[in-house]
Amino acid sequence: MMQKTKKRYPFWRVVIWVVGLNILLEFLGLFVIAFVKLPDQTYTIQDVTTVKSLLQLVQGTVFNIIFFYFTLNYFHQLIFQKKKALSYIGFCFLVLISCIIYFVISHKCFGTTTKNKLPITTGLLIFSTSFVAIMMIGLSLLIAYLNSLRDDKKQQKILEIQNLQANYNFLKAQINPHFLHNTLNFFYAKSLPYSEELSDGILTLSEIMRYALSKENAIDGKILLKDEIEHLRNVIKINQLRFSNKLNVIFEVYGNVGEVMIIPFVLITIVENAFKHGELKNADQPIDIQLTVVDDKLTFFCKNKKKTGPKELSTGIGLDNTQKRLDMVYGSKYSISIVDETDFYTTQLIINKL
Known part of the structure; x- marks a missing residue:
């Protein structure tokens, strides 16, 4: 049965996650620039707080929001729901192309923001793109995987509770059905000398009860189709007796x-x-x-x-x-x-x- 896929991660929640993550990484970068002196470092606080830098940060945040939203809601299903590998590879290719387009647009619009303007080579572009793509896919899949584990634990707990309740109801229901089944057999034996139609009806009803109780012996939850057919015939027969x-x-x-x-x-x-x-x-x-x-x-x-x-x-x-x-x-x-x-x-x- 086909069902419409429900989005697991609302857009507003993805926005909060990505904005929070970008702010955290930005502050971490400022901390490194301000307090950690690296050899040949040309970046300063002023380099990353210009209007161009802030616009580039906004552009990156918007890209990440869109990417994370579609990855968390659609891409993880290809893995956790065992979809075709071709779809998986296709999505990875689209991610790579998207990242390349993003970096090219970013470079064309904003260029470099440091005093030491280094040209972006093909190798650097491929390396940067691959690194960011792998990081973003890995992080989004990690979030999806952790949420799937949480959902599985919740579902397992619900199934355990339902199983306990079903066992309790089954045990509680065993007394009356077995008693009724045995009583019907007694009535059948007593009515046999007096009314063939009545005894036939009692026997049919007894067979219906026996079948209802025999489901506990089902193999892997299944029974023989011929037994189900016989049960159908008995139900039809008992209704025929009711209506002459x-x-x-x-x-x-x-x-x-x-x-x-x-x-x-x-x-x-x-x-x-x-x-x-x-x-x-x-x-x-x-x-x-x-x-x-x-x-x-x-x-x-x-x-x-x-x-x-x-x-x-x-x-x-x-x-x-x-x-x-x-x-x-x-x-x-x-x-x-x-x-x-x-x-x-x-x-x-x-x-x-x-």
Whole structure:
């Protein structure tokens, strides 16, 4: 799923950083000129406090602000998000060209400011440009890297808290589901001699409960697709029993699903949404559910006619959570499209490289 890149470093913050850094370096330079006597030194305090020097300082500050802003917000992503190396090399080339242009413009506009006017040779220009470019890239990447470490630690802490809460909720929920599952099996055994339809419904509900509890045995968070399909059939079956087999639902499966793995409760969320908001008793417009597996690609299609009359309120939490889980497990290997028309609601999920 493509998402718009969020700028991590606001422009005003970059301005404060760069201006502060330039002021610090300027004072350091003044200190060296005033108190540290170097051999053949021709610089004085007056040389670096002229109008030309101050204008050159402003020009350099503006250049640094623009450079740092784009580097911190875009360049670091090429490394920390593992983008293509070609983009990385291209950006480095642009930085080098930008620095050369900057130095040429600076020299043309301001020239030298010392009494001993030395010509700028090609070698000196290349050396100065390379030094400044490496320093600026290194400093900006260091800032981005330190911030990424900080963000990773925050995210890790949040995940630890969420994991503890999930474990607590899971343990708390185990008592009632297991008790209910065993009770349903008892009712099934007792009802079997009296009503085949009732016992069949109890058995189906028991299978649904068993599947819900079996997710704790998932391998790497995934289960067999054929088990998820069986769960879908049971949910459809229990709803048919509720409405005296008057629901119009078509569920078709194509391809070899035997050894395919998928994260649980993704497909059922889409189907339950169709049952909740769809017109289930229209013989001309049944709920159409299709699952196709070709090689390592899964396509799940669900289309339903909308109910007429008052609409049920929907929080959308189920589908939102499903998309978050898909993002975490499959990343860019999946896509989900939802078409909300006047009379029909269509959802299509595609997972590549299962």
